[in-house]
Amino acid sequence: MANETKSSHAAANAKMEKIVSLCKRRGFIFQSSEIYGGLNGAWDYGPVGVELKRNIKDYWWRRIVQLRDDVVGMDGSILMNRAVWKASGHEVTFHDPMVDCKVCKRRFRADQLETCECGKDPKKTPLTCGSELTAPRNFNLMFKTYVGPTEDDTSVAYLRPETAQAMFVQFKNVLEVARKKLPFGIAQIGKAFRNEINPRNFTFRSREFEQMELEFFVPPDQGLKWLEYWKDERLRWYEEIGIPRSKIHVLDVPADKRAHYSKGTYDLEYEFPFGVQELEGVAYRTDFDLKQHQEASGKPLEYFDEETRTKFIPHVVEPSAGVDRTLLAVLCEAFAEEEVKDDNGKTEVRTVLRFHPRVAPIKCGVFPLLKNKPELVAKAREVRDLLRPLMNVFYDEAGAIGRRYRRQDEVGTPYGVTIDFDTLGEKGPELKDTVTLRERDSMKQERIPIKDLHGWLLQRIN
Ligand code: ATP
Numbered sequence: 001m002a003n004e005t006k007s008s009h010a011a012a013n014a015k016m017e018k019i020v021s022l023c024k025r026r027g028f029i030f031q032s033s034e035i036y037g038g039l040n041g042a043w044d045y046g047p048v049g050v051e052l053k054r055n056i057k058d059y060w061w062r063r064i065v066q067l068r069d070d071v072v073g074m075d076g077s078i079l080m081n082r083a084v085w086k087a088s089g090h091e092v093t094f095h096d097p098m099v100d101c102k103v104c105k106r107r108f109r110a111d112q113l114e115t116c117e118c119g120k121d122p123k124k125t126p127l128t129c130g131s132e133l134t135a136p137r138n139f140n141l142m143f144k145t146y147v148g149p150t151e152d153d154t155s156v157a158y159l160r161p162e163t164a165q166a167m168f169v170q171f172k173n174v175l176e177v178a179r180k181k182l183p184f185g186i187a188q189i190g191k192a193f194r195n196e197i198n199p200r201n202f203t204f205r206s207r208e209f210e211q212m213e214l215e216f217f218v219p220p221d222q223g224l225k226w227l228e229y230w231k232d233e234r235l236r237w238y239e240e241i242g243i244p245r246s247k248i249h250v251l252d253v254p255a256d257k258r259a260h261y262s263k264g265t266y267d268l269e270y271e272f273p274f275g276v277q278e279l280e281g282v283a284y285r286t287d288f289d290l291k292q293h294q295e296a297s298g299k300p301l302e303y304f305d306e307e308t309r310t311k312f313i314p315h316v317v318e319p320s321a322g323v324d325r326t327l328l329a330v331l332c333e334a335f336a337e338e339e340v341k342d343d344n345g346k347t348e349v350r351t352v353l354r355f356h357p358r359v360a361p362i363k364c365g366v367f368p369l370l371k372n373k374p375e376l377v378a379k380a381r382e383v384r385d386l387l388r389p390l391m392n393v394f395y396d397e398a399g400a401i402g403r404r405y406r407r408q409d410e411v412g413t414p415y416g417v418t419i420d421f422d423t424l425g426e427k428g429p430e431l432k433d434t435v436t437l438r439e440r441d442s443m444k445q446e447r448i449p450i451k452d453l454h455g456w457l458l459q460r461i462n
Helices: 002-026 047-066 082-088 110-115 164-169 171-178 220-240 288-297 323-334 374-387 401-410 450-461
Strands: 029-031 043-045 071-073 095-100 107-109 137-140 144-146 156-158 184-193 208-218 248-252 264-272 275-286 303-305 310-312 315-322 335-341 347-353 364-368 393-395 415-419 434-439 445-449
Touching: 002 029, 002 323, 002 335, 002 347, 002 401, 043 047, 047 071, 047 184, 047 208, 047 220, 047 323, 082 156, 082 164, 082 288, 095 110, 107 110, 164 171, 164 184, 164 208, 164 288, 164 315, 171 184, 208 220, 208 323, 220 248, 220 264, 220 275, 220 315, 264 323, 275 288, 275 323, 288 315, 315 323, 323 335, 347 401, 364 374, 364 401, 374 393, 374 415, 374 450, 401 415, 415 450, 434 450, 445 450
Parallel strands: 071 184, 364 393, 364 415
Antiparallel strands: 029 043, 095 107, 095 137, 144 156, 184 208, 208 315, 248 264, 264 275, 275 315, 303 310, 335 347, 415 434, 434 445
């Protein structure tokens, strides 16, 4: 049993290593400031990574904001008045317990010791390596900075550790301009910063990351109902971007583990290779946030219900998801290695990212069979220009066609179109203006008229 656990641990590590290396090799994710040795907990998204990230954010926005009547969006500033973080409680309570190892001098989160690696012997944890740890002390996770030229207590500001607070403090403004009735929500996507004690597991725990958050304001007696609604709605969204329901665990967070103001929280967790870990929290936050800001600012943040003629502070249900964690889950889910036969019948390993076409960074590769045939190149560019206004296409004329397919497999491009001599009508009029369409997962090829191409692709991508 112990051996089995060890080997599955090794397999999970090997899978993560392969994913990290593919991410660098193909331009999904690079270490930030790499040429200077990097910066722990910070990452840069490369040419295909940024497309994948945009597609994830765009689809969240589409489903949460644009396809609904009851949610509007906003884009708040990262720097906010310090009073916001005093009222929200972050300045005093947004901390993690930290311990130091007296032997290896590493710092750890005291509540995650069983999953941390000892600094001297990575096979052991700080609990099993026999070293002495300091007593836990609290460490505030907010990055502190100063606004303006003087660096003193009056100019302190923080990089926001979550996007949510902008939506609470703008609640009244948005309510007025959006002319909405409860229940209604405000959504936002943006950067957040946390000075994590132990950034790790690739991008999973970073110091700079992005969040997709919705604050959904409801009458006080409807909180628990909407909590269930948003939990289910969010689970559907993950399925729609290619993460099967069976890989998501729903943790009903027990009362003693929830924030003190929450009357119910679900953590949606994904089976990452390094363990089952949180992707998103869906929390019923009661009226805590608006109440705090009303009290601290002295500005009314109540809602007047025309029907019941009552005034109250709305309650809030908040689905809060991490962009980077979702992207990592999408990558882990899509990654596959399989044995295939090459053109000469030899077995080789094909690495493929089986992204759902909806989030795939490139939707279609366009390839002239040979690059030294001007007619093929001209026709292929024509096809590229036909598709480009509708989707992200990648045009590639260099190298053997098999190698070009493989390169697109590795970045998860679901479809490839090849323009060959048949397209030019050289083998007869019936195949003229048709192309070979290759499907990434099955590697099956079919012939399709150019005029049908964009309809065929759009139907599958959306
Ligand atoms: P954790 O317990 O993993 O630290 P959390 O419960 O503190 O997460 P929330 O405050 O609920 O996280 O933040 C909402 C979401 O933001 C998380 O579910 C996660 O997807 C994302 N997130 C939070 N912290 C980080 C981080 N350090 N790196 C990447 N994403 C993060």
